Amino acid sequence: MSTIKHLPKDNLACGWYHTSAKRTPKPALTGNIAARFVVVGAGLTGLAAARQLGLRFPNDEIVLVEAQEVGFGTSGRNSGFAIDLPHDVGSDDYIGEINSARHQLRLQKQAQExxxxxxxxxxxxxxxxxxxxxxxxxxxxxxxxxESYKSGLERLGESYTIIEQDELPQHLGTSFYKRALFTPGTILIQPSAYVKGAADSLPANVTLYENTAITSVDYGAKVTLGHAHGTIQADKLVLTNNAFASSFGFLKNRLLPIFTYASMTRPLNEEEQAALGGKSTWGIIPAHPFGTTLRRTPDNRLLVRNSMTFNPNGKCTDAHLKTAYQRHVQSYQNRFPMLPNVEFEYTWGGAMCLSRNHMTFFGELAPNVYGSLCCNGLGITRGTIGGHLLADWLAGDRNESIDYLLNAEKPCANPPEPLLSTGVNANLMLGQRKAGLEA
Structure with missing residues (x-):
């Protein structure tokens, strides 16, 4: 039996979590149980997998376990962009190899549906x-x-609009940017509210246990998972816990838990909304991968997200949060000088699971152990479709989308430590510096 060394422990001040509707968490698991399928990680991927397993195996008990509360962890900490288009930051035009891009486009649009x-x-x-x-x-x-992205979209046959600096305030309020490329297909959501709602509407044969951290695992003909108050015996284990899968013995030295940081303001009053102008809701992602992401939310808050750190233990520190907050203040002031007295109400960190070659994992990890892992910054759409199709595959389905995911290149190996941490941290520092005013 192996001990799970790293457990999620996110900081308390997640704005999406606190501004979404309150819910009563499902009770923690006590005692010993058994189930045909056990899904570990009730984020976007795990919820999609558990939902589809419940529908495809209506006569079987599906157990979904979450170490924290649903909506509090990583899936409730992103910026809420359900992106339809390929978003390959490793490619000059964000599109990359055209056949793979077409597959990604189809999968991500299916996730949106x-x-x-x-x-x-x-x-x-x-x-x-x-x-x-x-x-x-x-x-x-x-x-x-x-310009490169525009060319990539033309190769893919997807529509876009170029908006010049003098027109941008009509859209965004701020006159900070020189140019923007608008694509119409992205859906914006309140991420914590979505995963809370998805968790409270699972099929009747899916049982969710929150605040139930898996602390040990024993692989065999059946998989035995230990927790603080007992065990779970699984015929089949489904891992949807991203970088924490390495603690379960899989994809070791292939996943990179990169934290990004966000701050959210209090709601703007009517006078401040008038001073800002522009559309009532919008989302901005930076052209430079290390730049600042922005949201104007339906409840008239402004969100600023930037800064990255490599945290192999899956946790951010108070020092990380303090540094990120200071960067957020500067980024906000650069973009919204017309709103000088609007304070940040929340600041938080959240993990992305990346791989150096920008590949995900989908399929069998070991006998009776399966995973959909490593969304490379597109957790809402890639996580949703990965979990959904993994359940379909376990139910015996084969189709073009499943075959594409099964046959795709897997996350590549990382250099050994200390070269890994030295290299990643140097790359993050250099990238954030090169972003310049876009940071």
Whole structure:
């Protein structure tokens, strides 16, 4: 039996979690149970997998375990962009190899349809809006990225609109950016509200246990998972816990837990909304990969997200949060000088699971152990479709999308320590510095 060394422990001040509707967490698991399928990690991927397993295996008990509360962890800490388009930051034009890009486009649009269906069927109040996204730039390098991205979209046959500096305040309020490329297909959501609603509307044969951290695992003909108050015996184990899968013995030295940081303001009053102008809701992603992401939310808050750190233990520190907060203040002041007295109400960190070659994992990890892991910054759509299709594959389905995921290149190996930490931290520092005003 192996001990799980790293457990999630996110900081308390997640704005999405605290501004979404309150819910009563499901009880923690006590005692010993058994189930045909056990899914570890009730984020976007785990919820999609558990939902589809429940529907495909209606006569079987599905157990879903979450170490924290649903909506509090990583899936409730992203910026809420359900992106349809390929977003390959390892490629000059964000599109990459065209056949792979077409597969990704189809998968991510399918994920959007799944999300919209869950929201509509269960009346989940998560601010879902077909708002599109703005990819905005001010520095020469960022402006060059927009030109490359435009060419990539043309190769893919996807529509876009270029918006010049003098027109941008009508869209975004701020006149900070020189140019933006708008694509209409992105859906914006309140991420914590969505996963809370998805968790409270699972099929009847899916049992969710929150605040139930898995502390040990024993692999065999059946998988035995230990927790603080007993065990779970699984015929089949499904891992949807991203970088924490390494603690379970899989994809070791292939996953990179990279934390990003966000701050969210208090709601703008009517006078401040008038001073800002622009559309009532929007989302901006930076042209430079190390730049600042922004949201104007339906409840008239502004979100600023930037800064990255490599945290192999899956936790951010108070020092990380303090440094990120200071950067957020500067980024906010650069973009919104017309709103000088609007304070940040929340600051938090959240993990992305990346691989050096920008590949995900989908399929069998070991006998009776399966995973959909490593979304490389597109957790809402890639996580949703990965979990959904993994359940379909376990139910015996084979189709073009499943075959694409099964046959895709897997996350590559990382250099050994201390070279890994030295290299990643140097790359993050250099990238954030090169972002210039876009940071």
């Amino acid at each position: 799944i999300i919209k269906s869950v929201v509509a069927e269960h009346n989940i109040d998560c601010g879902l809006e077909h708002a599109g996204k703005y990819q905005a730039a001010i520095e020469p390098e960022g402006l060059a990225v927009l």
